[in-house]
Amino acid sequence: ACGSSDDASTDSDSGSDNEDTEETDTSSDDGSSEGTSSNNSDFSVAMVTDVGGVDDKSFNQSAWEGLKQFGDDNGYEEGKGYTYLQSNEATDYAPNLNRLVQQGYNLIYGIGYKLHDDIENVAKQNPDTHFSIVDDVVEQPNVASITFKEHQGSFLVGVAAAKKTQTDKIGFVGGVDGFLINKFEAGFVAGAKSVNPDIEVEVQYAGGFDQPAKGKSIASNMYNSGIDIIYHASGGTGVGVFNQAKDIKQSNPDENVWVIGVDRDQYEEGQVGDNNVTFTSMIKRVDIAVADVAEQAMNGEFPGGEQIAYGLSDDAVSVAETNEEAYTDEIKEAVKEWKDKITSGEVEVPQDRDELETYVNNL
């Protein structure tokens, strides 16, 4: 978590490179008082996390990083121009949204599909405030819906995994069996089977995003049964998957065990001594999307009522290439190839199990 704030600060000088910049750049030091006169100075933006919190190593964190980046770029101070509220349980969403409304924030994000209903209600109640939801669609004129084509990214890591595996057996660990995680699953399986229709993909759900023990246990079984690459889309449960892989790697560095991370580049999580078990990660750039929408809102171009689906073509969904040793050029090639097929529309990636079945049958 400390690392991310470093990143933000080093970037801040060079970071803002487009349209609105001149003012902010020149007055960045004493900018706050000076900025009052400018058209965007009283713009403020905030987000409500779901129960994960802003350092969940996942999309909440990513969203917050996007917001911080946006704030830094525009010379805002945390707590004034931009802020977040963490939810501890589902009942907190609505009050948290309202708290931010009452504090006068102009644009408020709800991070995660779980906030769907509450965003919808609060947006109806406060037509003058702008809202945005991540990972779901709310049809209200003052709500911008941000979704991601996770299935596309998952497809690509599926391709990478199929290329990498030596056993032709790979695994998928999901958090809670639900429509969102099913997207990851469907994309992953489709990608792998596209490369090698005979590949075995074992899918298992832990029943929760906070069950590292179960994650470790499932991973242990998978690796035991000859699976050498596991893609996890399971939040905190994935920690257990990483730990099992690292454990195996630690006692036998020659062992072929890999994890594919999710949401952010999870390279760091895979470090064990001099080795790293993170093969790649399916990156979902919530930060880009969040900053993007904030930018538009600030400029008076808030995409209210629209659904913006970020995907491969926006680079908002991508595949990490950090582990250069494992992620070989050959794999890179193949992934690029499939990426082009997807962006060009040649391949339609399935989003759920039914679509997957059709897709696999057509291979």
Place this chain on the structure above:
Amino acid sequence: MLRDQRFINVLIPIISVILGLLAGAIIMLSFGYNPVEGYGALYEGAFGNSYFMGETFVKVTPLILSGIAVAFAFRTGLFNIGVEGQVFVGWLASVWVGISFESPMIIHLPLAILSAGVAGALWGFVPGFLKAKFGVHEVIVSIMMNYIALYTCNAIIRNVLTDRLDSTDRVADTASLSSQMFYNWTGSRLHWGAIIALALAFVMWFILEKTTKGYELRSVGFNQNASNYAGMNVNRNIVYSFLISGSFAGIAGAMQGLGTYGNMFVQSSFTNIGFDGIAVALLGGNTALGSVFGAFLFGTLKNGAGSMPLVANIPKELVDIIVALIIFFVASGYIIRWALTRFKREGK
């Protein structure tokens, strides 16, 4: 002297709350926060305007019910640590009934609530029955039943109530507890459940203190041998106790399903309504009225805490610490009582 005692009994929780808040202030000070700002934010967040007041009640409502569920069992000598799971199944049952059909509200709503109660009772029946029949410790079975409820409800939402979706439809208006009137007043999710909760707290008090069944249950709670000697069926009373406790818990679930949310969704972990109910019951000395106050305190602190990071930049975990300290102080009533009597004697 009796009057004195009663006065002290009321005084102890008040002093405990004050001590807890004081301790919280000291912690804030020592970590460089401003307690006045902190508590100001907490107050604003809980009662600052009609919206927050409404939301505070929304938090309090299920806690009253989970609190009396725990308290009821405790009073009859049983530890129902399974309220959490009973809340889940109650929630599910109420939503199930709520979305499955439409009928006049006068039938639909009570039916939905009732089914929540029945579901909770059934869930409570398992530990109760196993305790009565085989002497299996209710705590283990209750804990296991919690997990079973969590996973089963999720599966039913995904596979039975929806076609692999994460949340159910909204319950029909005829089964909904939500209130346009409250909404217009407060803009919050405040719903009629608050009244149901209070009414059921009264029911719990009435059952325990005024009915023959309550007499039996309390008697069994205190002394099983004597109860048996007096002709009461101890095992049956254990089961009854779990049934009643479970139905309160189930209805706590209905508050969420028919009121706060109007639907049910897949959850990746416990709601804590049941576990918090333990604290609520114990804060309230396992009485109905006490549980109401306990729930109120708890809900207020929890809801108000949400504003602390935003307004005063104080981590809201601090409130958990304060809650814990208040529970300690209430529990340690003996020492407060001792100090009070000491103080009084010295004063004379």
Place this chain on the structure above:
Amino acid sequence: MNIIDILLAIIPVTIFYAAPLILTALGGVFSERAGVVNIGLEGLMVMGAFTAIVTNLMMADTLGSFTPYASLLLAAIISGLFAIIHAVASVSFRADQVVSGVAINFLALGVSLFLVQELYGAGQTGQVSRPIYSNDIPILSDIPIIGEMFFTHHVTSYVAVILAFVVWFIIFKTPFGLRLRSVGEHPMAADTNGINVYRTRYIGVILSGVFAGLGGGVFALTITGNFSGATISGQGFMALAAMIFGKWHPLGAMGAAFFFGFAQSLSDVAAGIPLLESIPSVFLLIAPYVLTILALAGFIGRAEAPKAIGTPYIKGSR
């Protein structure tokens, strides 16, 4: 999958699930044998996990490979100290022991998360660089099959099993154990025999903190590698269940912990067995809990708690 494969899959997982539960349940045995209900095991585990992780993060550079052990040691100590609060409330201040235990759970979570906020400005810590990895035991692990099943685990798992026997020895063979049990069964009798009931109960509760802290630390260092509010989510209650299941006996508690681990692992493994794949996953998810209930109802039945459990000892009361 043949039976050997299945066992090879199940047993290691059983063991890593069980180890933290064993340790924590042993803690429960100490406290409850002394007559103090300890619902606060969950919170004590939280403290242990928190301490172990923070120590690990802070000291890894200075302590090197000794870090995980230092972390566990500190986890045990801090949780032991933390348990004193429970002891003060329920032994000295005559608080209801269940209430005090519930408060411990709240307090532990509050304190640890508050401190994580203060230390790292975040809701959870980063990954530790020196967790506990599993180790092959030289020679023994080379034995075919058996070696892989039993001698390739975290060193803490062996420690947990050894400690179960140590605790059994302490409780049933030493003067201290005799005194501890007497205080839980009939404190007044102990008192008239010149045993300091309060002191003994304090020791019991503190030991429960030490062991639960160890359990929490082991869980964090072997399984999660970091600390957040969700790290310990119900393990303390499972340990409590294991202790009751094991009838307040150290070896029984260990057996129960293994049973839980086994049931859990069985359900994880079954999901990967082709034949069983058609079973809806929910049945596998709930299987461990259902199995436990069946086992309790079928074979275990009534368990007698220490007689004086739950009641504060008040000198001279009757």
Place this chain on the structure above:
Amino acid sequence: MNKVDYVIEMLNIRKEFPGIVANDNINLQVEKGEIHALLGENGAGKSTLMNVLFGLYQPEKGEIRVNGKPVKITNPNIANDLGIGMVHQHFMLVDTFSVTENIILGSEPKKSGTVDIKKAEAEVQEISERYGLKVDPTAKIKDISVGMQQRVEILKTLYRGADILILDEPTAVLTPQEIHELIEIMRTLIKEGKSIILITHKLKEIMEVCDRCTVIRKGQGIGTVDVKETSTTELASLMVGREVSFRTEKTPAHPKEEILKISDLRVKDARGAEMVKGLHLDVKAGEIVGIAGVDGNGQSELIEAVAGLRKVESGSILLNNESITHFTPRKVTESGVAHIPQDRHKFGLVLDFPIGENMVLQNYYQKPYSSMGVLNYKEIYKQANKLINEYDVRTPSEHTPARALSGGNQQKAIIGREVDRSPDLLIAAQPTRGLDVGAIEFIHRKLIEERDKGKAVLLLSFELEEIMNVSDRIAIMFDGQIVANVKPEDTTEQELGLLMAGSQVEKKAGES
């Protein structure tokens, strides 16, 4: 007087409990080598005084000297070190521990960090033989008789090398045989140079073994008398403050129809051993049948079976010619049986209920105490107040928890409740255990009153004197059967004792 003669001196001891002065300026001086009795009504403050001496309570005022030296006894350890050992009124034994473990607890012989249990057992064996206190060192407390538990308690003090033994009502729970043994043991102990303070309500025992007797009444010392120069009547009036009659006045019985008829009854105990083995017994209206027997011969099981608390294996129990053999306790009660249970704390009362609510423990659900499932507290408390007045239950109020009452008053409350239900059959199991003579007199009178009203009364007692005084007919129980029926006026305590021990069974059974 020469102070050195006293091993114990307690001077001007004052001990208060909230709302009550339990000991008010009491003096007690015990000479070396004597058995010193401490006598007083229930609640007079005897146990309190002894607990002060043993370091369990701290007195507000007063001085304690041991062997002439002033001491402060702040905990039992100090008492032990001073050579004071105490056998408490309620046994201080850990049920699940063995005899040896209970004895050594707190001062265990050790071998490399462990309890040296072998050595301990040998030591226990040795002491037990030296003083003639027979125990099985390896048996669990919960498996041995009350008498043996008593011996374990005494061994505990001896093991710690006590020279001064406090025995708080040791005989209240013993059978006559056991009392006899205990008296012998006390004599042995005195010979060994020990001194004993004995608390008992049984004046006969004081007369038999004690040298001097200190009497206290309502927390105040009345004085110390030389036993040789006094009589039971004098002791009783010193203690109560008025004349007490020992022979219960009663007219001859006029038994009428058969109320209870038990045939060929078989009952097992909790561990599955058959304790009642084909027993026959009948009780008629207007008579008191006393069951005499050594504890453990199936008496408790018999009574519990009749009350519906224990499963009947075979045989029949008829009440007014109708079978109640397999009735639940509720149905037994409703058919007209009242039962004063042996263990008042375990069965008789819900100690945490107000005494008032305890007064309707069996009929709370009936009119007028409730209607349509709702309690009528007004009626309940009306009834409670009636019983409290009628039976002289001394309690601050009807709302006081039963726990707070003294044992004697708890017992009176139970008796009031049971008798007032006006049953056809009244079962009284050890109704006067641990009570002072005044209370005993009262209870005996109540039982006889019931008989005179035409009720059947079944009395179980280990107290031969009580059996002889109160019963109209005595049924002797031995090994699960009634082996003889005798009239009190036709027998002696000695003869009863022999019958209870199982001798001459043939002859007597044939005779009656």
